[in-house]
Amino acid sequence: MKRLDSIQALRAVAALLVMVCHAATEVDVGTSASASHWWLLVNAKGQFGVDIFFVVSGFVMMYIISGQRSGGTSATWFISERIVRVVPLYWVATLLSVAVGVVVPALKHKSFVTLPYVLRSMFFVPSSNPMTGAPEPVLGLGWTLNYEMFFYVVISCVLLLGIRRVYLALIAVFVALVALGMVLQPESVVLKSWTHTIILEFMFGVLFAQLRLSGVRVGLPVQLALLTAGVAGWLLTGLPIHGEFDLRGLVWGPPAALIFAGVVLGRREAAYPKLLLLIGDASYSLYLTHLFVMRATSLAVNHLPMNPALRPVVFFAIFIPAAVGLSILSYRKFEVPTMRLGRRVLRGWLTKPAVAEGGAAAGT
Template sequence: MNKKLNLLQVYRGVAAVLVVLTHGNIILSREMHQGDLLQIFHFGWIGVDFFFVLSGFIIFYIHQSDIGKANKFKSFIFKRFIRVYPLYWSILSIKILASLFNTNKDNIYQRSADEIIKAVLLLPQNHSILESSFIGVSWTLSYEVFFYCIFALLILKNTRISQSIIFAWIIGIFLNLLNLLPIDESFLLRFIFNERNLEFVLGCLAAYTISKYQFKFATSLIYASLFLLVVSVINTKYKEFDVSGIPPSLAYGIPFTLLIIGSVYLELSKTVNIPQILIYIGNASYSIYLTHGFFLGNISKVFTKFTDKVNILYLFPNPNIYYNVNAFLIVILAVVMGCVIHSYLEKPLITNLRKKVFTQIS
């Protein structure tokens, strides 16, 4: 990528914060039993849809010239591995250590070796197992890793056979989207042909469009995508994960694709001044994404104990006001702690690993 696309980094940060807000609504409602202001962000799970589309875009945009070049395979694999696994394993290790003090029935030590291995390697696994005993959002990383493997196949061998496999995969996704693929009884097939995988394909399509065509109306495309996103949000009901029956891979995947195309065209055509703090949050988005559940849960427990001990509620005419203020403070603290993890763990970890690994393979 010749020019750093800061707008996409800002969007990455916004997507991460949206996920924090929607999980904040779920976790804080459970831990604090009050406060409803975060329900406004019940649609925040769409941040995952953006991450998938963006991943498809980034991988294709950066590595399209590597397709069919087997000598680039090792470098691609190492780059993707370093980007995903070291931080994930670090956070997972902390979660495992923390579980030593957890007497919950879903403690990690009650899990089978098969379930633990799948969690460590980010192999497909039931969401409920990951949420209760490991890192809840890691199910999305399984899709990321799967997409990297698909793209790695194109880099290793861009033959008719590999192209046919990928084409059949995309057709299978569409058939499954239309409920025309009889795979309900197979967890693995439902994972392989899950509609979310379509968002990676849409991201690749966005990158291909930008690399092949010119578009002068970038701002109009951004406005159109934002309009479509607002329409989808308005039609997303509380506690539902579709848009009035329309799959999120279409209702959100398509607008996010248009948003990325328009934003990249805009930044390639002129300089867009963006506050550094927004870019920083975007850079820290992976750390925020991986750690926010841990921080939301534990910080809320501290706030609850403080409230019970000090009996501060009598100062507020409406307890909901207190709980809503607390909720936003906890969300902010979770984001800040994610940024701390990024600065003092993720950045040094990845920088050092890149130096060591690429010195060896170059």
């Protein structure tokens, strides 16, 4: 897949939104009523980063498999590469979260874990936190990866079945799942997750990938109109401060899709700051590691003798550079080496089967 700077820029924006969203809850403690309302609003609006991530994911996955012939080899390659890309850092972050909860519980708000809960978390099975009952894994952020991995598995199954028009099959499957969820209203955490409206956000990305691959581009006036409509939809609607948002994919999915289309479907690629693109490269690390930096920064700042009104300023001044710096280090020193090693192992493991299947196909 040709690298698109617009995709990396969106990844950076999405990761930064999520980071600020969580930081808002951290600095909210002990603030005045008016300030608390502001931080709650920042937290609610910052969650929109996840919706952008899901649209981006749908687009990127379709781009990855474009031009590939459906079949067992393509399915195996696809899911294996996704595992290599996602699992190593997530497992390290999850185990680190468990260790921190046991050794330094002050760094975690929710530190109670059980072995079955940890194993379900590591293998992307949606489950409830034994302590709070919330539908989240050990590393709370991992709830989005449960959706991502489910999306990858469905793509692999579609490829395995040899369906040529993968994008149509995916849209049919995900729309059917959401419809079933609305009709049946399942109580199971697993079924509730796999039929939630948020999975439709992947399909927006799938559609845009198909449009771009078909040569669809829009001019600057249309781009600006799409961006304006998307930002307005984001700001004028949103998650309730309290309670579950079952229609998230139908309310925040379209604004995320409009913003995505405005950025990615233009006739020309914009010139983005190098730092923003670097953050986009490291967005997965930033997403998974920023909570560790956030809690450490919060504990340190809370022990400094200063006017409480200054604490949020000092907190953000330390937290943002530290979290971004750690994510870039993690990307360069952990993500990239593990991806290279994993793909090298995959090539050695899958090359012979791929050659054999190719030879058999040529002889028919």
